[in-house]
Amino acid sequence: MQRSGKFWGGMVVVALLLAAVAWWQRGPIAMAIMQRQVSSLTAMANPLAALPDGLHVGLCGAGSPFPDAQRSGPCTVVVAGKRMFVFDAGSGASRNLALMRLNAGQIEALFLTHFHSDHIDGLGELMMQRWVQGTARQALPVHGPPGLEKVLQGFKDAYALDQTYRTGHHGEAIAPPAGFGGAAQTFSLPADTGRKVLLSEPDLEIVAFRVSHGPVEPAVGYRIRYKDRSLVISGDTSKSAAVQREAMGADLLLHAALSPTILGVVEKGFADAGRSHLAKIMHDVLNYHTTPEEAAEIAKAANVKALVFNHIVPPLPLSALEQNFAKGARQIYQGPLHVGRDGDWFTLLAGSAAVEMGKRP
Ligand SMILES: [Zn+2]
Numbered sequence: 001m002q003r004s005g006k007f008w009g010g011m012v013v014v015a016l017l018l019a020a021v022a023w024w025q026r027g028p029i030a031m032a033i034m035q036r037q038v039s040s041l042t043a044m045a046n047p048l049a050a051l052p053d054g055l056h057v058g059l060c061g062a063g064s065p066f067p068d069a070q071r072s073g074p075c076t077v078v079v080a081g082k083r084m085f086v087f088d089a090g091s092g093a094s095r096n097l098a099l100m101r102l103n104a105g106q107i108e109a110l111f112l113t114h115f116h117s118d119h120i121d122g123l124g125e126l127m128m129q130r131w132v133q134g135t136a137r138q139a140l141p142v143h144g145p146p147g148l149e150k151v152l153q154g155f156k157d158a159y160a161l162d163q164t165y166r167t168g169h170h171g172e173a174i175a176p177p178a179g180f181g182g183a184a185q186t187f188s189l190p191a192d193t194g195r196k197v198l199l200s201e202p203d204l205e206i207v208a209f210r211v212s213h214g215p216v217e218p219a220v221g222y223r224i225r226y227k228d229r230s231l232v233i234s235g236d237t238s239k240s241a242a243v244q245r246e247a248m249g250a251d252l253l254l255h256a257a258l259s260p261t262i263l264g265v266v267e268k269g270f271a272d273a274g275r276s277h278l279a280k281i282m283h284d285v286l287n288y289h290t291t292p293e294e295a296a297e298i299a300k301a302a303n304v305k306a307l308v309f310n311h312i313v314p315p316l317p318l319s320a321l322e323q324n325f326a327k328g329a330r331q332i333y334q335g336p337l338h339v340g341r342d343g344d345w346f347t348l349l350a351g352s353a354a355v356e357m358g359k360r361p
């Protein structure tokens, strides 16, 4: 008994000594860890090459305009085979792509669902990173509904001086002026069908479809198919029959969701603080979003294989609140359901029926 006590006492002393040495040497240790991380990032000029064949989906932003440490502005990255596309560019988009060890220089095209500020406020940064990381010689193709030219021109004007600095400093071989900014690929949706095929190849199809987010008009969602796998991004919408139609039989439904119960807490907080105009905004946003329960009804009716909330309103500062956010939806939709966070990664291998959920491997 006494010997065992001495043994443990000795172990505690050794552990304290080791901790003290680690604390004293924390600078060199941190530098060594950083060198490792940087070399793992920079070694991956083409991170797409290592991905198995299929559809890969990452959340480069799962939040809203509210501050949420785990959720930046809305952004979804889709890798179809070896081709990378981004849907919406909320604030933090390009930083999250880098944290997911993706190379912004490899973005083939960007698709915007609508022009609410939280869906475009990372756009300038994303276009800049794509330009210099990829030494792009052509502007980034950006697809979106009418109004797109105005948005892209605004970013181009705001970044015009920066473009001259970077080309002047690094040279045209590194920062070719023609690769700066975005090239508008504006599309209109036919009034009758409300949908348009934007890209159609044997293995890859991207379709835009109209959703309900008035007064934002038009606002769209997207359906992406690669080989035998498919996913739907709802965009911002109240409960929409179009989302249900497009999601029919899809492998994965990424749906925006707003919890009226949790938002009600925020509304009351603003009202109690005398900030009545913010309380009114909290109330106004209820009518053009979908609740988690409504999204679950769509997922159930469309018989999708998995449902992910990818644009979450309001913030969920405690992880335990994810339970509150999703519990009603779980009673409606029995399949896998996930409350998204930045960095989440979903794998839909070609020729498989599985939807793997996790972090980027
Ligand atoms: Zn919106």
Ligand SMILES: [Zn+2]
Residues within 6 Å of the ligand: 074, 116, 118, 119, 236, 311
């Ligand atoms: Zn939004």
